[in-house]
Amino acid sequence: MKTLSTLMLTNSYSDLPASLGTQVTPQPLDTPFLVHFNPLVAEKLELASITALDPSFIDIFSGNATLAGLSPLAMKYCGHQFGQYNPDLGDGRGLLLGEVLTSEGKKWDLHLKGSGKTPYSRMGDGRAVLRSSIREYLASAAMEGLGIATTHALAIIGSQTPVVREKIETAATLIRVAESHLRFGHFEYLFYTNQYAELQQLADYVIEHHFPELTTNDSPYAALFEQICQRTATMIAAWQAVGFAHGVMNTDNMSILGLTFDYGPFGFIDDYEPSYICNHSDYSGRYAFDQQPSIALWNLSALGYALTPLLDKTEIDHGLEHYQDTLQQQYSHNMRQKLGLTIADESDTGLFSELFQLLKQHHVDYTLFFRTLSYITIDDLLHSDHLFNTLFQCTSALKTWLTRYQQRLLLEPNDTQRLTTMLHHNPKYILRNYLAQQAIEEAEQGDYQLIDQLITVLSHPFDEHKGAEALAQLPPNWGKHLEISCSS
Structure with missing residues (x-):
């Protein structure tokens, strides 16, 4: 295990077109403190566990200090939000800090969410609140425990910095860890701004770093699109089988690696309702639970269109057909496992x-x-x-x-x-909205015990956990009707 100072840090994103990001220095939080640290994510980075008594870790990931080798970058992308193209998107409250290279050559992005204003913040303050940080922290652990491809969260840093949402809340930063932070929206940005050479450069980068086996393929870009379609289908099939609703499946929230990405107003189904809408702001039900498979296809079609400088229509259609075939086969397989x-x-x-x-x-x-x-x-x-x-x-x-x-x-x-x-395929524990809400309310009073309990059971949701039966019970009626919005 390594300490922060001995982590092997790289920055392959510096090889990408300059238009895909802007160097930004994080804005420090006031009186930062450690809310929680996930040792299972630390193991992926080969990083030793951190406690509340490690001031250097807290200072670095609250913007109050720097670590040699980190090159904070606010990434530029665009995307379709609720079906409408929006060119004015990017990392408005997050920074890609750098990459950790493990002893086996595995590369992990370090991303700081809630780090302050960037050129892409628009009217926002660039901050994340403790409430939304806890939800993403718990959700990523839950999805990892369920065996569903996801980003991860290493830790939450709290603070006394006030932020205004529907009420006055306190700011926090979330340390997100992922194999890649590249989204469908990165390709859309380069396509819609006619940066076709840079689009090809980005595709080459993705192949080199994430699909090196495609470098010798006769049609590497078609094979890349097929891989993205396949991974997306596998992810969606897993969501549907476990009863997970993402809530905001905009193309800028879709990972090119098929990772569950950008946790906002998500929800796990309580009472089975296929048209379940977890996002209070989704008035039309575009992102309802039973719409997710078709929305993913829509998003892949948008990505395919953005790749037309590299692909012809036949290759795009083939990839989309592959998505539908994979989705059907994988979902059927998952559901058969649920019935044994x-x-x-x-x-x-x-x-x-x-x-x-x-x-x-x-x-x-x-x-x-x-x-x-x-x-x-x-x-x-x-x-x-x-x-x-x-x-x-x-x-x-x-x-x-x-x-x-x-x-x-x-x-x-x-x-x-x-x-x-x-x-092994029907979890005893899921992250119900009311449990997340209880953890948030207790954390806002300085009590993080429920976060700790939830991380334990959600990281191993198929196991029996002595003394944790209350976390596996039917939700109370009020807990089934919580309204979750995009506010963060």
Whole structure:
């Protein structure tokens, strides 16, 4: 393990076109302090754990000191926001500090979110509040624990710096860690400003650093677009299977590596509602849960259009078809794992369709239903409806579905393996909105114990955690109706 001063720092982004960013110095926070540090993310960087007694770490990541080798850069990009093109985007409150190179040659971006004004802040103050920082910190840990591609968060630094949102809040910085911070919007920016040579340079950079196997491909840019489509499809399939809604799937929030990126008004489904809208500002439901697969296709089409200087229509269409095929196959695979099915059967579509209809009609908690089912043997299925009494007001329709499910399981070779598979793919713990809200309210009073508890269970959400049963229970009614906006 290394200390801050011995980290191997690089800056490959300096090789990119100068128009893609501006050097900016972070603005310091007042009286900064460590809110929380995630040692699991530190391990990725080969960095030793940090405590509240490490002033150099706190000073560096609050903008009060510098670290040799860091070259803070506010990145320029654009994108489609709620379907409308916006050229006036970029890192308005974040800075790419540099890159950590591990002993095995793995490169990780260090990004400081909430670091003050940049040339792309528009009317904003460039700050992040403690509330939004905690939500992203917990969400990235939750997604990593679920095995879903995501950015990571190393730590939260709090402060006494006041910021104005709907009310007066305190500013914080989040240290984000990712394999790349490049977005669909970077390509869109270069395309719409007619920087075609720079567009090709960016594509070459992505291939060199993230898809080196494509360098010898006869059509490397078409292969790159196909890879982006495939990774995006895998990510979306994972979101849909676990019940995660992103909330703001603008093209500037889409990662070229298929990482879950820019956590804002996200939400995990409580009662199953396919049209669930987690973003209070999404008046039309454009980014509703069941719209995410089609929105990702729309965003990929926008990216494909931005790549037309490098691709022809046939290559773009092929990539988009690959997205749809991958999404369907991966989602079917994920859902079969949730029911412990190892053999694909033509009856499975009807089995899942009836289940989703059942869950929707009875307003059943999505996570707890699948987790409860994961403990029941095939022999006990037809006598297990009492185990669902807290989820269903009437279980008669459930009994009918359980009968069909039991008949389907007769095709499976091993029931013990089925239960093992289900317990590894149906989490006991998810980041429900009300839990995040409770953690925020306690943190605002200086108590970070719930953040610590949540990081523990969310990092291993499929495990049993003694003493943490309360974090896996049905949410209270008020917790199902929290309104989350883009305010951060």
